[in-house]
Amino acid sequence: MTGRVFEIREFTLHDGPGVRTTVFLKGCPLRCAWCHNPEGQSFEKETMVRKDGRRVPCGEDWSPEALAEELLKNADIMASSGGGVTFSGGEPLSQSDFVLAVAALLKPKVGVAIETSGYAPGDVYERVISQMDFVYQDLKHHDADAFRKWCGGELGVVLDNIARLRRSGVRHSLRVPLIPGVNDSEADRGAFAALAGGSPVEYLPYNPAAGAKYPMLGRKYEL
Amino acid sequence: MTERIKSLLDRTFAKEQKKFRRDVDWKPLLDKFIAEGVDDETRARMGLEAMLAAEEPAFMEGETIHFLRTVKQIPDLHSDAEMDARRAAGTAFGEKGVVFNLTADFGPTIAVGLDARLDEIAARLAKAEAEGDAEGVNFLRNADLSVRAVLGLADRYGIEHVPHKGARTLHEALQFLRILHYAMWCEGEYHCGLGRIDQYLFPYYDADIKSGRLTDEAALEELEEFFIACNRDSDLYIGVQQGDNGQSVMLGGVTRDGKNAFNDLSRLCMKACGELKLVDPKINLRVDKTTPLEVYEAGTELTKEGLGFPQYANDDVVIPALQKWGYELEDARDYSVAACWEFLIPGVGMDINNIDAVSFVGSLDAAMRGASAAASYEDVEKAFFGEIQRRADALVKKYAHVEILPGPFVSVISTGCVARARDICKGAKYNNFGIHGTGIAVAVDSLAALKDVVFEKRLVTLSELVKLLDTDFAGRPDVLSAAEAAPKMGNADPRADEIAKRLIAFWGHAFDGKRNDRGGIFRPGTGSAMYYIWHARDVPASPSGRLRGQPLSANYAPSLDVPVKGPISVVRSFTEPDLGPVCNGGPLTIEIHDSAFAMPDGVTKVAQLVKFFVERGGHQMQINTINRETLVDAQKHPDLHRHLIVRVWGWSGYFVELDKEYQDQIIKRVELCA
Numbered sequence: 001m002t003g004r005v006f007e008i009r010e011f012t013l014h015d016g017p018g019v020r021t022t023v024f025l026k027g028c029p030l031r032c033a034w035c036h037n038p039e040g041q042s043f044e045k046e047t048m049v050r051k052d053g054r055r056v057p058c059g060e061d062w063s064p065e066a067l068a069e070e071l072l073k074n075a076d077i078m079a080s081s082g083g084g085v086t087f088s089g090g091e092p093l094s095q096s097d098f099v100l101a102v103a104a105l106l107k108p109k110v111g112v113a114i115e116t117s118g119y120a121p122g123d124v125y126e127r128v129i130s131q132m133d134f135v136y137q138d139l140k141h142h143d144a145d146a147f148r149k150w151c152g153g154e155l156g157v158v159l160d161n162i163a164r165l166r167r168s169g170v171r172h173s174l175r176v177p178l179i180p181g182v183n184d185s186e187a188d189r190g191a192f193a194a195l196a197g198g199s200p201v202e203y204l205p206y207n208p209a210a211g212a213k214y215p216m217l218g219r220k221y222e223l
Numbered sequence: 224m225t226e227r228i229k230s231l232l233d234r235t236f237a238k239e240q241k242k243f244r245r246d247v248d249w250k251p252l253l254d255k256f257i258a259e260g261v262d263d264e265t266r267a268r269m270g271l272e273a274m275l276a277a278e279e280p281a282f283m284e285g286e287t288i289h290f291l292r293t294v295k296q297i298p299d300l301h302s303d304a305e306m307d308a309r310r311a312a313g314t315a316f317g318e319k320g321v322v323f324n325l326t327a328d329f330g331p332t333i334a335v336g337l338d339a340r341l342d343e344i345a346a347r348l349a350k351a352e353a354e355g356d357a358e359g360v361n362f363l364r365n366a367d368l369s370v371r372a373v374l375g376l377a378d379r380y381g382i383e384h385v386p387h388k389g390a391r392t393l394h395e396a397l398q399f400l401r402i403l404h405y406a407m408w409c410e411g412e413y414h415c416g417l418g419r420i421d422q423y424l425f426p427y428y429d430a431d432i433k434s435g436r437l438t439d440e441a442a443l444e445e446l447e448e449f450f451i452a453c454n455r456d457s458d459l460y461i462g463v464q465q466g467d468n469g470q471s472v473m474l475g476g477v478t479r480d481g482k483n484a485f486n487d488l489s490r491l492c493m494k495a496c497g498e499l500k501l502v503d504p505k506i507n508l509r510v511d512k513t514t515p516l517e518v519y520e521a522g523t524e525l526t527k528e529g530l531g532f533p534q535y536a537n538d539d540v541v542i543p544a545l546q547k548w549g550y551e552l553e554d555a556r557d558y559s560v561a562a563c564w565e566f567l568i569p570g571v572g573m574d575i576n577n578i579d580a581v582s583f584v585g586s587l588d589a590a591m592r593g594a595s596a597a598a599s600y601e602d603v604e605k606a607f608f609g610e611i612q613r614r615a616d617a618l619v620k621k622y623a624h625v626e627i628l629p630g631p632f633v634s635v636i637s638t639g640c641v642a643r644a645r646d647i648c649k650g651a652k653y654n655n656f657g658i659h660g661t662g663i664a665v666a667v668d669s670l671a672a673l674k675d676v677v678f679e680k681r682l683v684t685l686s687e688l689v690k691l692l693d694t695d696f697a698g699r700p701d702v703l704s705a706a707e708a709a710p711k712m713g714n715a716d717p718r719a720d721e722i723a724k725r726l727i728a729f730w731g732h733a734f735d736g737k738r739n740d741r742g743g744i745f746r747p748g749t750g751s752a753m754y755y756i757w758h759a760r761d762v763p764a765s766p767s768g769r770l771r772g773q774p775l776s777a778n779y780a781p782s783l784d785v786p787v788k789g790p791i792s793v794v795r796s797f798t799e800p801d802l803g804p805v806c807n808g809g810p811l812t813i814e815i816h817d818s819a820f821a822m823p824d825g826v827t828k829v830a831q832l833v834k835f836f837v838e839r840g841g842h843q844m845q846i847n848t849i850n851r852e853t854l855v856d857a858q859k860h861p862d863l864h865r866h867l868i869v870r871v872w873g874w875s876g877y878f879v880e881l882d883k884e885y886q887d888q889i890i891k892r893v894e895l896c897a
């Protein structure tokens with residue numbers, strides 16, 4: 001078994017407690033208009049062309065053992081700081097067997113967390129989150145039509161999984177990426193709070209630099 | 224911060240102090256020195272007397288700690304022609320020749336007062352006269368008059384009790400310290416450090432608190448007033464850049480008898496700096512493997528302000544290293560930094576910690592050219608080490624005889640000069656010279672690349688590679704790409720780190736057994752000072768893929784143009800070598816964007832990173848929080864900021880790789896945060 005990863009970033013500060021490394025898995029079933037990791041959408045290997053003309057290959061296949069070994073090079077500081085590894089993407093649930101295999105190798109030594117859109121079959125979702133110490137669950141929109149329009153998917157899938165998450169008892173937080181004119185009105189806030197049903201919600205301010213990587217893929221940021 | 228401090232701070236920022244300043248033409252004094260053939264010691268005293276006589280007491284409204292520079296120029300004591308003639312006659316000088324990069328022993332004088340020091344000088348003078356020790360007599364007479372000149376200005380200021388008598392309170396001690404430090408600058412010394420203020424001021428603070436004279440808040444206010452005063456005249460002090468004035472303090476560590484020295488005053492000093500957000504004094508913090516995380520967190524609160532300090536020094540590495548170099552254990556435990564980052568024992572060290580530097584990149588270039596027929600990588604490395612040794616030996620010869628120009632006043636406030644009846648320029652207990660080693664990472668990356676490209680992939684021969692370096696790899700982009708892709712120091716890659724270990728082990732012993740004519744040794748270090756700019760000019764492209772004209776990294780840090788995995792790997796790589804033998808000074812420097820501190824636990828995480836460095840045996844570390852100014856500079860000079868990572872939103876990126884419009888947005892965002 002191998003998994004496809006497009007970035008391994010050390011010392012990420014916004015992805016959970018302690019000193020962490022975040023693994024970005026390549027491929028995502030959604031197409032959010034504001035996606036800031038466009039190279040994480042396709043499951044295929046790609047090439048990014050930097051401003052200075054240099055070509056950077058994007059997407060590398062790892063065995064669970066090799067990836068765990070690479071990540072655990074920092075096990076000492078991760079463990080002593082109460083940190084660990086966060087799986088992100090793309091959509092890590094799209095490579096759930098791989099994520100579970102890596103997590104199983106990591107867990108005796110360091111913490112594991114996941115950042116997910118929640119766009120996956122319920123059984124897959126449950127299997128993965130049950131192995132996580134913490135879940136960052138995206139809540140991109142509260143309205144099914146808007147979710148279909150802006151993200152290209154069915155909101156019900158996500159909401160069902162959020163219900164599973166709450167039932168699971170796994171520590172979690174819901175993250176709402178605020179997008180101007182899409183989901184950032186007062187009324188939107190009320191709707192999000194209602195959907196959250198008591199789970200902690202973090203509102204992430206929109207960053208206009210979200211489209212920075214599109215030109216490197218020869219794509220245009222439409223938002 | 225109290226209203227009074229806020230007002231003093233605002234007016235200092237507004238440069239109110241400048242209205243007191245005037246120009247003085249010191250040329251007639253110099254002409255007189257030359258015409259009358261006045262000796263060095265006497266010139267130093269007369270210069271100080273003239274300077275202090277020309278100073279006018281000046282008071283900022285609301286201040287209680289006085290002494291302000293009003294005369295812009297400090298007298299020149301020697302003409303360029305005189306200095307050139309001495310150099311031509313075979314005398315080497317460190318920089319300008321005067322005492323510099325030095326922290327005096329302020330504590331004992333603050334304790335007893337200058338009147339008592341005058342008595343001591345008088346007693347020693349009588350002895351020197353009886354012994355017919357002409358040099359001693361000349362020094363002591365000038366020392367006596369220098370002290371009187373300082374007292375004279377204090378009297379004109381109308382300051383009571385201190386500096387005549389010993390300080391009784393924290394306030395008096397701070398006033399006394401201000402006077403002594405100020406007098407050093409007026410005597411012509413520069414890069415004057417303040418040393419371990421949390422140690423030598425602690426008895427006054429402690430007595431004030433215990434007697435109920437001061438609350439912690441009141442003590443904080445007094446410290447803040449003193450720290451503000453350190454920023455008033457600093458634009459008149461000499462340095463390569465504004466702010467390069469050496470006004471450093473050292474906090475924490477252990478006492479001379481080995482007990483934990485981090486105390487309430489250390490904490491208060493950090494708090495004062497955090498509130499004031501001024502560039503001076505620069506905080507250094509001594510830590511070791513027993514230092515609790517909360518101390519690192521307190522330090523990181525300062526880092527978060529983007530001040531570029533504290534700079535951390537690791538007692539577990541530095542103290543044994545100094546001992547191995549012959550410093551007595553009690554002295555080693557009392558170390559501070561000279562001014563920037565070179566380790567020095569205040570009062571007893573007349574070390575010249577930055578007398579010269581060896582360019583590793585230059586050494587490698589020369590070695591490759593001399594060994595272009597080398598049959599193996601090992602041969603190249605051997606030739607490289609041979610070249611380093613040759614350069615080290617040349618420096619030993621060059622600095623066999625160094626003269627320092629006298630400073631009778633700084634001698635009085637240093638340990639043992641009066642007792643020896645000799646100016647500190649003649650030597651103190653420790654008289655070692657420090658030698659920087661520049662371009663460590665570029666040299667290591669270059670060796671790793673040439674090993675890979677020449678001896679493993681065999682893309683070119685060594686002599687072909689050397690030719691390519693002269694033309695910036697013209698016509699061979701494949702070689703350049705391969706060089707760039709080769710292992711780099713800072714990625715926790717043993718293929719590079721093993722080379723670094725060998726280089727640092729070699730460098731650490733390159734001066735073994737060598738002495739200067741003061742009996743001192745040569746201390747190799749990992750610092751660069753400004754040499755990293757100068758040394759980059761002397762060489763063409765490097766095998767690492769560094770092109771001609773690109774700078775080297777400053778101090779002990781990854782090459783500027785290589786992507787690294789992140790700060791953990793950097794710390795890992797840079798703590799692989801045994802850093803004890805290269806403990807002259809020179810910090811690992813890491814830059815972190817201030818968005819790192821947007822999350823509430825950002826401070827804790829950065830503190831954990833520093834703790835990790837210390838636990839892995841790092842010697843010295845500095846973290847910079849990158850702010851708007853740096854970002855603007857990064858736009859103009861991307862090559863200098865290749866490692867600048869910015870958190871863009873859900874991802875982090877290299878700032879210089881973003882399109883300008885995104886860069887602008889981030890700059891704006893940082894402005895809003897500030």
Ligand code: SF4
Pocket residue numbers: 028029030031032034035036037040041089090091117151
């Ligand atoms: S779910 Fe995340 S990775 Fe997938 S398209 Fe949306 S923002 Fe991008």
